[in-house]
């Protein structure tokens with residue numbers, strides 16, 4: 001299998017990430033690094049991560065996502081997570097994982113709106 | 122007759138293969154999307170534990186048919202170091218690897234049946250079952 005990289009798009013001062021396929025551990029960690037580097041290079045202030053196609057999140061991927069959010073916070077950026085499927089929300093809670101203080105929205109469009117409001121506030 | 126399939130776990134890629142097998146088996150057994158996610162997540166946790174703590178092992182999936190009930194059984198077995206303190210391992214947040222410590226207690230909650238056979242120095246076999254309602 002090939003190691004895939006998740007594309008990170010830049011739109012004004014926002015980075016947009018759409019995770020389109022199942023994450024293996026290496027790809028998830030690579031994504032973490034790529035995103036922080038991109039933030040540093042571009043001085044983006046907001047990030048939207050869309051998880052619409054993702055049908056499960058285990059504790060490893062949850063940890064990577066949680067770490068990405070904390071690290072982005074340290075670098076002065078806000079993260080909005082969008083498109084969490086009902087089945088994913090249910091299994092995350094049953095795993096005992098609470099993504100507390102995490103900004104979420106139903107879809108990418110709402111996520112971008114929410115981010116804009118957060119950045120203006 | 123019971124239908125069984127398995128993935129040997131040696132690398133991180135085998136974790137992906139195991140959960141893909143599990144997701145397909147769950148779908149083909151008639152589980153809905155939420156139970157498919159529960160089963161896939163449980164397999165991912167158990168397969169990763171094999172990879173992390175035992176180095177190698179096997180993730181087996183068995184389709185069950187008992188007394189008119191249908192379901193899926195996950196059997197994760199390894200000949201790794203075994204588990205010393207079962208009580209600690211079942212606590213939320215306990216991890217010896219800097220993980221979230223959500224795997225073992227999480228799998229127990231995600232599935233209907235959960236059993237651990239372990240012996241320090243010999244290995245660990247974890248059996249988790251989900252019934253179709």
Ligand SMILES: Nc1ncnc2c1ncn2[C@@H]1O[C@H](COP(=O)(O)OP(=O)(O)O)[C@@H](O)[C@H]1O
Pocket residue numbers: 059166170171174175199201202203204210215216217218219220221222223224225226245
């Ligand atoms: N197959 C196994 N063999 C030996 N030890 C294990 C095994 N599975 C789990 N453990 C132990 O149980 C602990 C808790 O596991 P888990 O709940 O999955 O959390 P995490 O993997 O995040 O540490 C692990 O840190 C490890 O010490």
Ligand SMILES: [Mg+2]
Pocket residue numbers: 166169170220223224225
């Ligand atoms: Mg684990």
